[in-house]
Amino acid sequence: MTSTPISRRRLLSLAGLGAAGIALAGCMPSGGGAAPSATPSGLAAGSFTPAGFSFASWSLTEEAAAPAIKALLDGYKSTQKVDIAEVSFPYNEYFKQLMLQVRGGQFTGAAHVDVAWLASLAALGKLQDVSGLTKDRGYTAAALKAAQFDGVQYGFPWTIGAIGLVTNSELLAKAGVDEFPVTVDDYEKALKKLKALGNGLIPYAASTKAAQLKDILIWMQTFGSPLVKDGKVAIGDDESVEAVTWYKSLYDQGLIAADVDRFDARSLFSQGRTAIYDDAPVGRGAVTKDSPDKDLASKLVPQSRPVLKKGDTPRALVWGGAIVVVGDDKGTRTAADFGQWSTSDLDAVLGDYKLRGLPPVTNEAQSSSEVAADAFGKRFAERITKTATTNPFWVYPQYAQIETVVAERVQAVLVGQQSPQDAMSQAGEAAQKLIG
Known part of the structure; x- marks a missing residue:
């Protein structure tokens, strides 16, 4: 079971711009990706x-x-x-x-x-x-x-559409980041330049609050983890561990901050207190509506997610x-x-x-x-939606529980309670038990 990249033709269909993970104990049916037990007969067109x-x-x-x-x-x-x-x-x-x-x-x-x-x-x-x-x-x-x-x-x-990186071009320019980085290594260097601007700026408002830590999955894929392979959960592999180790290093260096979810990130971005965050196109209205920077809309630039090595396909989530x-x-x-x-x-x-x-x-x-x-929409489609893939856990009714157990273990790594290896091994085992 794999995620499928979106072709250019499908991109134009999806985006039209060619021109909360929570454990649900007691709510979820047992078993893997089983069909529903019953379905209403369907609704017909006509007068009513x-x-x-x-x-x-x-x-x-x-x-x-x-x-x-x-x-x-x-x-x-x-x-x-x-x-x-x-x-x-x-x-x-x-x-x-x-x-x-x-x-x-x-x-x-x-x-x-x-x-x-x-x-x-x-x-x-x-x-x-x-x-x-x-x-x-x-x-x-x-x-x-x-x-x-x-x-x-x-x-x-x-x-x-998709979820990807949205940036403030003015802050990047002030930090001397003239070209948005292509690789993860260069991305980290750019974040350090942004931090050097001072004034409490958070370079990348990445998700670090448990409710939104499912965002780490797209970074795991960036580092090469398939998440699911041949019906088995792959989390705990070298690639997922490497991704979480890198995420922890960003946290320790102050390049990402504690207790941030999507809505916190939007607020930080709106106030000019971060230069980069993850969002869908809907975030544009949220960050510009009450921003003290009346020209913020002109500075919003969607960017392709950095890759592990040049030539890799940038990852994004449908x-x-x-x-x-x-x-x-x-x-x-x-x-x-x-x-x-x-x-x-x-x-x-x-x-x-x-x-x-x-x-x-x-x-x-x-x-x-x-x-x-x-x-903005056209660039978002070309830079982000074009290479977006679905989350391979979505086909399982227990997907929210899976994302929760992963998020909890990643958070344990961020606060120093577990090593990336131990945490991801436990996360993978717990996720596998959920899908059987």
Whole structure:
């Protein structure tokens, strides 16, 4: 089982710019990547009587993203004359809470999900097959596939992109980093130059808080670990140990900081207190919205992740969101109609794009002048999304638990409680037990 690089053709389909890992004890079904125990029969196109429903999204808790989500909800409510109950939790808690509520029958309606969660949610047997409503709506084939699990269309694709390095070009220039480094060794040298600027600048706001330490997986792949090979967890191999050893050295040198997650990193970047951090395109709006630097948007430059040696392919993680429909009640069909409308209606999609700048998933939106004119998005696609791969753990319903056990062991290394070798051996063994 391997991660597959995205070809240029697929890049253009995914990005359209050719021009929370938490342990879920008691929530997860046993076994490996098994198909769901049951699936609702599926929703069909055609007329229906609108009825109120619930909509869940972590973005409703985020200052930068909430206005765009609320605008979509308000637009749909005014058109269909229905009530929509908002359900939200912060991102680092959202997956756990959504799983608990879906499993217990406490949530029905439409839910915003990370595409990485589809296997886990589908295994609960309460997601609707929405293939009857995605047909002939203009979604790209790659986007549709990203919102499927085990061949079933469990979600309306909403946005597909990647997570990679976003930089502040002004700070890099001040540090004398004229060319963004290609190799890991040169990257470390550049971080040292940034640290020399002083004033408490954190060169690289890498994730070091347990909730987001899954980011280390992409560095493990950079160092050559496959993470999963022939159905067996590879963490604990020389490459993963080397990656964590390097990460620990950055920590010890003050080139990365303690207790940082994605939202801390965005805040640091917004305030000009870090020069580099990891994010998806959605982060652009978050870091520029309240920044004291009114010209920050012009300084945002996506960059390819450094490689171990010249000639290697830069690594990036596929990232994307979808809308799934949960349960079967009088509001289910309306919830599905909202999912279809918000992800494929051109006016709705471009209105959302204007506010959040996230890569759309329909051919019509991707070819629009609004998307084609986005320089940041085009560079992000070429430098990051082009070589993105999926996380090989996503196919397992226990993927969040796997990421958690890895994150906990990496954190133990950072704070000096374990050696990289011992910690990664334990992490690999624990992850293997989870997938059987």
